[in-house]
Amino acid sequence: xxxxWLEISLTATAAQADLLCGLLDSLGCAGVLVSERKLDTFVxxxxxxxxxxxLQLRAFFPQQPAEVLFERLAALLADYGALLPPLAxxxxxxxxxxxxxWAHGWxxxxxxxxxxxRLLVRPSWEAVTAGPEDALITLDxxxxxxxxxxxxxxxxxxxxxxxxxxxxxxxxxLDVGTGSGILAIAAAALGAERVLACDIDPQACAxxxxxxxxxxxQDRVEVTAAPLEALPxxxxxxxxxxxxxxxxxxxAELVNRLAPAGTLIxxxxxxxxxxxxxxxxxxxxxxxxxxHQKNEWLCLIYARPG
Numbered sequence: 001x002x003x004x005w006l007e008i009s010l011t012a013t014a015a016q017a018d019l020l021c022g023l024l025d026s027l028g029c030a031g032v033l034v035s036e037r038k039l040d041t042f043v044x045x046x047x048x049x050x051x052x053x054x055l056q057l058r059a060f061f062p063q064q065p066a067e068v069l070f071e072r073l074a075a076l077l078a079d080y081g082a083l084l085p086p087l088a089x090x091x092x093x094x095x096x097x098x099x100x101x102w103a104h105g106w107x108x109x110x111x112x113x114x115x116x117x118r119l120l121v122r123p124s125w126e127a128v129t130a131g132p133e134d135a136l137i138t139l140d141x142x143x144x145x146x147x148x149x150x151x152x153x154x155x156x157x158x159x160x161x162x163x164x165x166x167x168x169x170x171x172x173x174l175d176v177g178t179g180s181g182i183l184a185i186a187a188a189a190l191g192a193e194r195v196l197a198c199d200i201d202p203q204a205c206a207x208x209x210x211x212x213x214x215x216x217x218q219d220r221v222e223v224t225a226a227p228l229e230a231l232p233x234x235x236x237x238x239x240x241x242x243x244x245x246x247x248x249x250x251x252a253e254l255v256n257r258l259a260p261a262g263t264l265i266x267x268x269x270x271x272x273x274x275x276x277x278x279x280x281x282x283x284x285x286x287x288x289x290x291x292h293q294k295n296e297w298l299c300l301i302y303a304r305p306g
Contacts, residue, residue: 005030006061007097008069010090011054015270018152019084019243022179023076024059026203027069033058066094079200083243115154116161119186135189137215139182152267155292155299156183156241159265163237164190170236174198174257176228176250177242177268181208181221187237188217195221198231228253239265244273248280255284261306269298 012020021032034057061069074087112122120136122128130136160183163170171193175184178197185208188195195217199205205223212221224231228250238257240247247254247266258264269277271293277300278289289300 004063004096004098006063006066006069007095008059008061008066009093010057010059012057012090014055016084017055017057018150018268019080020057020090021059023073023084023201024057026076026179026201026207027061027072029059029061031060060097063096070094076201083245113154115157117165119157119161119190121157121182121186135186135191137182137185137189139180139185139211151294151297152241152269152299153182155294155297156239156265156267157186159267159292159299159301160186160190160237160239163263163265164192170263172196172235172259173237173239174231174235176238176240176254177246178208178223179204179241181211181223183239183241184208184221184223185212185215185217187239188212188220189215192237193220196231196235197221197223198226198228199223200225200227228257231257233257234259235262237263237265239267241267244269244277247277251280251284255281255304258304260304262304264302264304265299266302267297267299269300271296271298274298274300 010020017034021034024032034055070087070092077084077087112120112126112128114120118133118135120128120130120134122136122138124138124140128136169191170187173184173187173192173195175181175187175195175197178184178199181197184195184197197208199208202225205225208221208223209218212218212223233256235257236259238254240250240254247269254264266277266289274291281289281300281302285302286305287303289302292299292301
């Protein structure tokens, strides 16, 4: 019998698409098409392509009751308040389609990434010969948002890799909005002794824990769904790969988690939101941030005085 897959269709704005794709991934999505272009952490979009008007998202899931999936998605959307609309506003639709091996189809788009001098991110099906100083981590698509090839995640990994080349090497890291756990796992692989990863989505937390075990760093990576304000302070590095507005909303809590002379890495920021984020953090840092850019996305790096 031909395998069936559940295809759900949603209409969203360009600003909502990345976050929505992340939520769909956390529900077990095997792939997303946005306006007939693959969009996710596995395919870097054409930077010259301009999307106008609403975007049509088509997400593919193993066969299951659509109403149950929509209930789970509605609950996740409610957690994001004004950042994402309720499910009804996304005009959801669902249909069963003949099976294709969507997870296998992603393989042609996801290959090993080298970031900085030491960090290697590979899919499990690709053999890699790592050097004696390489920090090799394994992450497969389809688990949760964040494999390293999307600009926001790549910029964070690049910033982490650079920071671990400096002395003193960071001993602790807080990863806010961990998703797949890639940043937390990378920090542990690069040498961090204590890593705390947090996410408001329980499925993302479960995925991050699984990925920590796969990479053999579960003894140094703790994953929690506790709110940021309930987490301890004193981290050498704090990384927040979330939306610009969320970075600003959480500014005081993020800064309060830093140790003296600590480094704050912010990503998930569209270039057009740079002024918003800089204004939101200027009260906390006397010096302007380093700004790294990849296509339309920014990463801001702040140094806290010692």
